[in-house]
Amino acid sequence: MWVDLLAQELLASSSGPHVVNDSKTPSGHVPVAHLRGVLMHDCVARALREAGTETTFLYGFDDYDPMDDLPPALPHYAQYMGMPFAAIPSPDGQAPSYGHYYAAEFADAFNRLGAHPAIYRTSDMYRAGRFDDGIRRALDQVDVIRTIYREVTHSKRIDAQWWPVQVLCERCGRIGTTAVTAWDGREVEYHCAPDHVAWARGCGYRGKRSPFGGGAKLLYRVEWPAKWAALGVTVEGAGKDHMTRGGTHDVARAVSAQVFGRPAPFAFAYEFLLYGGKKMSTSKAVGATASEILRVLRPELARFLIVRPVPRRQVEFDPAGDTIPNLYDEYDRAAAAYFGEAQNPDLVRTFHFARVASDPPRCYRPRFIKVAYLIQMPAVDTARAVARDKGSPLTDADREELTRRIADARRWLATYAPEQYTFTVRDTVPQGARLLTAGQRRYLARLADALEAGPGTADPVAPEGGTPTGHTPHVPRDDRHRGPGGSTSWTGEELHARLHALRAETGLTPREAFGAIYQAFLGKDSGPQAGWLLAALDGQFVLGRLREVARDAA
Ligand SMILES: [Zn+2]
Structure with a gap:
């Protein structure tokens, strides 16, 4: 099982204590793809704790990032483009901010999948001054950072006018539209330029303010290592798109070493999680949000689906066709191994890390497809038929499991089941x-x-x-x-x-x-x-x- 191998490698490099971190910008409904990161980090944190290592598992919502893509469902939000998500009103009018609203939705999904990291928000960190040291270093050592960007990314746009911070405009409240023009060691001069970015229009204000205590934010590739330093992160993986040569992680690692004087955390790269054959980008995602997978699969199955493959393998999930019955069968094989009914050490560990909470009760697991057939039969007592298959009366745990499978089968028959699996026994000759x-x-x-x-x-x-x-x-x-x-x-x-x-x-x-x-x-x-x-x-x-x-x- 990949979790055990990764934990062994990690503990060989450092015995801890460990701080495991993952994060996401709450720019809208978070796509299901991002659950892979949370669950992989959760598995690593679990393995470290089980090895007796003091471990903190953190999940950050980068809600001081500016809105840079208009949510299709919220055209009236055009006025907020360029503002930090933490300062934009929640679409439900209830949550403290837009960022809070979508963060809560995503956190609810990963909580239900058994991941319970301590949650933090970058807006809180900025306002509380926890990035002040990072901002000061980034501004003081801007030349070092410019050189890193040029050498690692080969970007031609990094000139003497380029600064690694965005300033919160005191007039319009935008943070994505400002350019720093000078830094005197205490304050930054900035211009909220109408044409600084294509996706938002600055108000034209020119000002001077302290970049500390929320007055400015670091650009992503510098914010990342600043966060490692501020939170003491020792373990953080990333999707393969961040881990390419010359990519985000390479820049962050170099900045961490040269500007913050600390090595980058232990890293691992993982492949995408594709839903219905597509990698959904956050802002364009319409269907496959993290919470949607829980409308299709019960938490144990969703977690099993995501946790089982090795990190370098892509996870593909298309709820159509035989996918769900097959997934159920595979889950049952892992459960059988875990409960000692079959020999397969790897599946034992897979099931171990796929558990949503503590040990699930040992119970009889009727094949999903058979349950789906049984409930379509007229006048058949499904529980009796299942007890007959089992060969003994159903226990309370058996009944509870059967109830869940029946609910899952009903949902599947009503949504994704191919036509050949659905039937009605006719009262009269068809x-x-x-x-x-x-x-x-x-x-x-x-x-x-x-x-x-x-x-x-x-x-x-x-x-x-x-x-x-x-x-x-x-x-x-x-x-x-x-x-x-x-x-x-x-x-x-x-x-x-x-x-x-x-x-x-x-x-x-x-x-x-x-x-x-x-x-x-x-x-x-x-x-x-x-x-x-x-x-x-x-x-x-x-x-x-x-x-x-x-x-x-x-
Ligand atoms: Zn402005």
């Missing part, structure tokens, strides 16, 4: 069943005969063509899987085997044979495993329907 071929009807008639004869009788119907079929495949009789149908005493597995044997005798393709069953009961060409479907239905109903559809052949 229209499509009237179009079956004579061969398909004969198949259904023989199936009815076989059902009536019962599972114990081998080949109750002599093959008409005289082909000796030998035997039905051996299926162990197992009452645990007995269908809930009542008068049929078949298990899904027995029925499945018999359906195949009968199909082979009649010479139909699997598509023709099973298609006939699906048409007769569901009015469509596909459905859940046919043997399992019939075993779950009432026996008399099944017989009656098969006979009725077969009779229409005449």
Whole structure:
């Protein structure tokens, strides 16, 4: 498991105490992609604590950053462009600021995923003077920083007019529109220029003020190392876009060493988390916000999805298709390993770090797809059917787990489940069943005969063509899987085997044979495993329907 390897490497470089940090600008609904960073840092912090290392886990909201992109849903916010998020009104009129509002939404999502870092805001830090030392160093050593920018980023725009701070305009309250023109060791002269940036218009004011106590903010690449120094950060990873050669992290590292006189924290790079095949940028994100993934997946599954892959592997999540049932199956495999039901040390650790809270109770975990089928069956008591699969009465923990799976399955069926997974058993013969071929009807008639004869009788119907079929495949009789149908005493597995044997005798393709069953009961060409479907239905109903559809052949 990557968390253990990373923690080992980290502890070999420093035994601690450790301060783990991650951060985000609350510029709008935070995209789901940013959950990866929070959860990776959370895993590392957990591993350090479990190793007995004193560890602080911090999460920062960079809400002194200026709004530089107009949220599409808030066109009337154009007036606030260039102001710090901490000074812009909240869209709900309730939260203290725009920054608070979106920070709270994101924090709620990662809290629900089991990450509980101590939260700080850069606006508070600036106003409290916690960046004053960083600002003074950055202004005093502007030449060093200009050289770093030129050498590391090869930027041609870094000239003698370039300064690594933005000043809060005393007239219009914007911070993104100002350019420093001089620094005398006490105050900065600045110009709130109308054309300093393309995305916001400065008011034209020229002034002189103290850059301390919130009067100015550092540019991102200098603010980052200033934050490391102010908070004593020892561990901080970043998305691969920050970790490219000559990128943000390279600049921050050089500034940390040369201006702040301290090495950069232990770093690790991680790949993107793509939702529905796209990496969503924060301000353009319309659908895939961090909270949305929790409308699609329960927290344990979302955390498992994000935490499981190694950092260098991209996480892709597209809720359509088989994704959710497959994810559930993988989660169940990890749970089985964790509870000692299967051998897989790596999955044991994966499940360990995927836990949202303390140990989840050990319980029976019915396959998600089976639950999804069961709840679509008329007159089937899902809990009873699951208890039969389990082989013993459900415990309280089993019931709680089943309730969650049923809720998840209902949501999935109503949203992302592909058409082949949804069905309704029809009360009357569906229209499509009237179009079956004579061969398909004969198949259904023989199936009815076989059902009536019962599972114990081998080949109750002599093959008409005289082909000796030998035997039905051996299926162990197992009452645990007995269908809930009542008068049929078949298990899904027995029925499945018999359906195949009968199909082979009649010479139909699997598509023709099973298609006939699906048409007769569901009015469509596909459905859940046919043997399992019939075993779950009432026996008399099944017989009656098969006979009725077969009779229409005449
Ligand atoms: Zn201004």
